[in-house]
Structure formats: C-alpha cells, structure tokens
Amino acid sequence: MSAEFDITETLDVTGASCPMPVVKTKSAIDDLAEGAVLEVVATDPGSMSDIDGWASGTDGVELLDQEEGDDVYKHYVRKTE
Secondary structure (H helix, E strand, C coil): CHHCCCEEEEEECCCCCCCHHHHHHHHHHCCCCCCCCEEECCCCCHHHHHHHHHHHHCCCEEEEEEEECCCCCCEEEEEEC
C-alpha cells in the first residue's frame, strides 16, 4: 500500500483511456528524479495491465503497487534510474 513509500507527485489521468494513461505516466516519470514515486490515478480499468506491462518492460522504473477501488485505479511507480 501507499503507506510503505512517500509519494513525490500525483498524476491524474482520470477520464483518459488507452494508451493515454501509459503515455502520460512515461512523460511524468521522465521529469522526476531518481528514487521519486509517482502516484497515477486512473479510471480506465485497462490501466491495471497496461501500466504493469509498461513498467515490466521498461528499464529505470519499478511498479511498487496497484490498488483497485470503486471505478478508480491507483498505480505507484518508482523511478530507479
């Protein structure tokens, strides 16, 4: 859960559908310092697998956690490089 790490920045991509949550997440993480944690708030259920897949295949990022709530999906991504 998010209590295990400090969130550096929150990215709100509610209302955006594939591929925009991933595109905007990549852009936001590029602007952060190494070790920073980005919280991504989305409403697209596909973002769960999309952001997981993107993080798994991308050097320099680590998916820390994902949370599924009532029509809201939260993703926590750390910049590692």
